[in-house]
Amino acid sequence: MSIYYPKIIENLVQQLSKLPGVGRKTAERYVFHLIKQTPAQNKLLAKDLHSLANSLKFCKKCLAFSEKDICQICADDKRSDNALCVVASFQDMINIENTKSYNGKYFILNGLINTIENIGPEKINIKKLVSLTNELIKKNKKIEIILALSPTMEGETTVLYLKRLLNSPKIKISKLAQGLSTGVNLEYVDEITLSNALKYRNEIN
Ligand SMILES: [Zn+2]
Missing domain, CATH: 1.10.8.420 (RecR Domain 1)
Known part of the structure; x- marks a missing residue:
């Protein structure tokens, strides 16, 4: 000092x-x-x-940072609500928004399951994801949940967990296409790579 x-x-x-x-x-x-x-x-x-x-709050639906109770994206009628893109953080959501190749809604987990650091499913926003998913299923015949999580060990663990948890004939679950280098954090992926990973996403159930 x-x-x-x-x-x-x-x-x-x-x-x-x-x-x-x-x-x-x-x-x-x-x-x-x-x-x-x-x-x-x-x-x-x-x-x-x-x-x-x-004054900064969390959107009551997707848990993104927001000035209002419901954020701009969740409140936007022009965005389809039969697709839900699940991300680990608000920054990941912004990165995907910046690709301009997605027009559905989002959900922010606020972390990933990490067994080494003792972060279990109860420590991230999974309960809220399940209730939002149920809400969307009521409104739509079929919905797609895109797991846009980093291809790291934590991301893969979370994908496996969510795949089992959200298993339903009314839900198509997909994840970002390979092509992202393993271990890379989504935060550092450039827009074109991310846009392609989203475009060529694979169904996993
Ligand atoms: Zn929202």
């Missing part, structure tokens, strides 16, 4: 150092940049951080 900085600066440096990829040196650079900004710019940044802490 530096003894030269006033506490206001030191506190902010320490907070920013906690961000991924930001070491102490970079955090110091950021803080000195912020000091040079106008008070109005900094107040706006503070306001946005305040909103992040106080």
Whole structure:
């Protein structure tokens, strides 16, 4: 810890150092940049951080981050609700949205089953997925659930678990096509590869 900085600066440096990829040196650079900004710019940044802490919610249906109880995608009538794309995280959902090749709804698991780290099915949003699936089955004759999970050990374990859990004649379950390198996190897959993996998805039940 530096003894030269006033506490206001030191506190902010320490907070920013906690961000991924930001070491102490970079955090110091950021803080000195912020000091040079106008008070109005900094107040706006503070306001946005305040909103992040106080107003950001989870969509009641898909569990994506949202400003309202139901997110834009879930509320959009033009998107079909006979396809549900199950992803591990909000960022994965954004990555798939960016491919512009999917027009159904989403569901966010908020993690993957990881037996080594003791993350069982009860620790991710599986109960909520089952209730959403039941809701969709009532409205549609047949639905497709696309398991868009990383081709890692955790992703595969989760695929197997969900395949058994959601087994029903009314549900077609598919997963992203091979072609994604094994072990890669979806977060780092480029849009074209992801778009193809989605387009050539395979039915698994
Ligand atoms: Zn939603």
